Amino acid sequence: MKTKQSIGVNALVEHLLRSGDLEHEFIGSHHAHDGIRAHQKIQKLRPDNYLPEVSISHMIETESMELIISGRIDGLFSDTEGVTIEEIKTTTRPLDQIISTENPLHWGQLKTYGYLCAIENDLEHIGTRLTYYQIETGEVRELRQTFSMATLKRFFQDLVNRYLKWAEAISKLNRTRDESILCLEFPFKTYRSGQRRMAEGVYRAIKNNRQLIIQAATGIGKTIGVIFPATKAMVDGFTEKIFYLTARSTGKAAAETALGALRKKGLKIKSITLTAKDKICFRPQSACSGNECEYAKGFYDRLGSGLEEIFQQDDFTRGAVERNAMKYRLCPFEYSLELALWTDCIICDYNYAFDPRVSLKRFFQVQTNRYTFMIDEAHNLVERSRAMYSSEIRKQALLDTRRLLRHDLPTVYKDMTRVNSWLIKARKNVRPPEMSLWKKKLRMTFTPC
């Protein structure tokens, strides 16, 4: 039977064409709020026949594999000159520093989308437009190129051929994983009371693409009771990746222990525990750029070797990630995110799945129902979600920062003054906190007569 793999266009292109330093000056459309807003702003300015966010997908079949490549084109329109697709990039860099041949990654994405669009619509040529939006000034710069189908085909085939070598290696690992799961037995002699029913429920929920809420007493072995059936669902093709989401370090440890117990029984599965950036960073005082941090400089030039070595093992714990990152001089946080792309089970905080600012955009930019989310202590999610979608400005911190910037960054100073004026106005409209009302009521009730 052929193995199936799927990958997003951006992940495919990034995997093969990235080089040099880590850079954060470009903001993707499916990630940060600013990026989303800028995309929508540009898309609204386009003519009526402009189609935003066009999903596209293509399957490559080899002797042993079916590889599905999919993604979303930022915009597509046709006019007398033919079909044109657009890729929008939001940047913090001054636009005059952006030249047309500069970014092979952005052009690689456009060419890949161009090829997929051309085969789907039987086109001989396709126009492409790479639009840069400067986030601070609102300036826009558009770069255009038209490609023939023959050029795009050559580009795409070369890309895919290179990727297939890596995909075959991953496939081999997946086969080893699947064989190990097929023979895998529950790691303890007997199930505890209720544990078997819970495990069966988890398997059925994953199989039927349903949600399941489990409320069970402490100590019945919930973690192993959910991870074990999820591995079985994986080998049966009902899920591709398991996210074990927890807000507690003890929750992470419990998931690692459960996987450890299954590994002792023969399970061969790649798992990673993600650690927050501020905790795992090697240079907490530096900015994440090649100019300031040696682990960001040339990151992509060494990433391939760093990935190859760690793939000899299965359990990418924080210690293993740090050791390898240090050896290859890789930023440990970004390295762990790269590794997560190729692992079967990701143990991490809720943020990585639900927080729009830090979510793993590489996974969630393409809609899929092939991921399983196991949410530890899910009742905490309500409070955490409120925090994720709320913002807070502290006036004193704003004023302190503004004072420091007065001479060096007068434009930012002025902007912060505007924010401060807004805060002063807003304060007048704020009602006293509910707590004070409640206290007043209490006082009224209990005042001795």
Ligand code: SF4
């Ligand atoms: S090591 Fe720290 S400073 Fe350097 S790139 Fe990584 S997170 Fe940023």
